[in-house]
Amino acid sequence: MIDSNHLLFGREGTLPAGSTRMIAQTPMFDHCNLTLTDAVPPDLAQQFGDLLLSMSYADPQVRPLFDLEGLTVWRPGRTNGYAPLETAIDEAGFYDAEGVITVAEYKP
Amino acid sequence: MTRPTPLIELDELSFERGAHLLVQRALLDMQPGAELGVMGTDPALNIHLEAWCRTQGHGIRLPEDRDDPVRAWVSRGRTDIDRWTGAERAGGPYPRGIQAKAEPHWGLAARGALIEPGAPDLGFDLADRDYVWADIAPSLYAHAASAQWDPETAIDWRAEVSLPAEIELAVVQIMTYLVENEQAALVVPAKLLSRIHPHFREVLQLLAVQAADEARHVEVFTRRALLTGGEMGTSSVSGRESLATLVTEPDFSLASFLLSVLGEGSFLNLLTFLDRHAPDPITRQVTRLARQDEARHVAFGVAHLQHQSKVDPSLRSQLRAAVERRHQALSNSTGLNQDVFDALVTLVAGEWTPEAIGRGFEEVQKLQKDMDEGRQHRLINLGFPADEAADLSALHTRNFM
Ligand SMILES: [Fe+2]
Numbered sequence A: 001m002i003d004s005n006h007l008l009f010g011r012e013g014t015l016p017a018g019s020t021r022m023i024a025q026t027p028m029f030d031h032c033n034l035t036l037t038d039a040v041p042p043d044l045a046q047q048f049g050d051l052l053l054s055m056s057y058a059d060p061q062v063r064p065l066f067d068l069e070g071l072t073v074w075r076p077g078r079t080n081g082y083a084p085l086e087t088a089i090d091e092a093g094f095y096d097a098e099g100v101i102t103v104a105e106y107k108p
Numbered sequence B: 001m002t003r004p005t006p007l008i009e010l011d012e013l014s015f016e017r018g019a020h021l022l023v024q025r026a027l028l029d030m031q032p033g034a035e036l037g038v039m040g041t042d043p044a045l046n047i048h049l050e051a052w053c054r055t056q057g058h059g060i061r062l063p064e065d066r067d068d069p070v071r072a073w074v075s076r077g078r079t080d081i082d083r084w085t086g087a088e089r090a091g092g093p094y095p096r097g098i099q100a101k102a103e104p105h106w107g108l109a110a111r112g113a114l115i116e117p118g119a120p121d122l123g124f125d126l127a128d129r130d131y132v133w134a135d136i137a138p139s140l141y142a143h144a145a146s147a148q149w150d151p152e153t154a155i156d157w158r159a160e161v162s163l164p165a166e167i168e169l170a171v172v173q174i175m176t177y178l179v180e181n182e183q184a185a186l187v188v189p190a191k192l193l194s195r196i197h198p199h200f201r202e203v204l205q206l207l208a209v210q211a212a213d214e215a216r217h218v219e220v221f222t223r224r225a226l227l228t229g230g231e232m233g234t235s236s237v238s239g240r241e242s243l244a245t246l247v248t249e250p251d252f253s254l255a256s257f258l259l260s261v262l263g264e265g266s267f268l269n270l271l272t273f274l275d276r277h278a279p280d281p282i283t284r285q286v287t288r289l290a291r292q293d294e295a296r297h298v299a300f301g302v303a304h305l306q307h308q309s310k311v312d313p314s315l316r317s318q319l320r321a322a323v324e325r326r327h328q329a330l331s332n333s334t335g336l337n338q339d340v341f342d343a344l345v346t347l348v349a350g351e352w353t354p355e356a357i358g359r360g361f362e363e364v365q366k367l368q369k370d371m372d373e374g375r376q377h378r379l380i381n382l383g384f385p386a387d388e389a390a391d392l393s394a395l396h397t398r399n400f401m
């Protein structure tokens, strides 16, 4: 579970406040990343990235969009921090070698 | 010079139970980048604090020393400042704080509220003070709100009503006509008020109460019509044609002029007439109560147009054109439902003798003259010269409303 969900569940009462105990915590990782495939022309990808990075929370036109996503700023992409998550998923066998979900009854 | 390091003690209070309020308050007066030490004993404090800081745009740093009583350092972000930079007050809460132009993005915000920039335009197209406002609106609204009466108790519905059948039929016909006209008078302000920018809230409030007044008039006239168990009377094409020109007038000032100044103005005379000639106490009570409300509707119509004519010298020629246009549109219409005219005569006559009918006819003619004089008087109040007022009054619909 990610920290902001734990806080949300506690506030809304989905998990009664204080009823759960954190026994372990991974290092920080970015829970959301905007990923482009290599089919996108690099100059377009660059321009798109620059546009996102130029969005400012001080701009009343884009602020509602930030608020919708719960963001205050875009940052350059990073994938560090995913290793423990990747290991855990591999160990649990959640995906097979082709990246297909192995658990039959799993519904995202 | 060193400032004392700001610290906040949360004790056992968790972020699941409102701890953010204390942290937020402590950060409020700090400069962006300054650090606040957060202390507390909730085991999940750091995890929740970190999640909260991320959504609020604050930074977070853990102390190097594990025994530090400070659990985390929050470095103040600036998203709250960014949100309110460029914010403006939507005028002031009192009528003196009303602005000449209400901004579309103020939307439904309270007048005088601090407005975060942005948000959609709700399309209130009547947003100019000079176009919608009248200084009398707040006091008329207060008066209107205090003068609301309960149809159930304000009228003695159990009073004895036993009229000769044809007199009863005349009353029913008049009530049927009144209901039709009251429904026009309900729809017109309701349509207009939904277009007025809420910045001019006293005007909306006044029109809302006006619509509520008409709702009661519809009720009590219907109830009187059905009191003796009969059917409703007739509705003529000409009456509905006349009202259609009111309901479809898109211009606020012109609609208010045609409805309130000319139409409801004429109804003041009609309701006075019905009060005087009412053959039973219930007819008298319903028309008298409705008349009190109508006087307010007329007063606002006149005051609003007086205010506007001060700032717009072309207003009178527009009003004149509206009357002429409506007259033209109704040129092939016969005007008042003949059944209504006959019912008014019958009501006054009270019996079927030539002498009584002749008297009734004279009284209805006198009513029309009174209406004409009333209209001319109000037109002169709006600044029309007497001869022009007489011309325009003569062009008013024969349907009265
Ligand atoms: Fe009315």
Ligand SMILES: [Fe+2]
Binding pocket: B185, B214, B264, B293, B294, B297
């Ligand atoms: Fe009215």
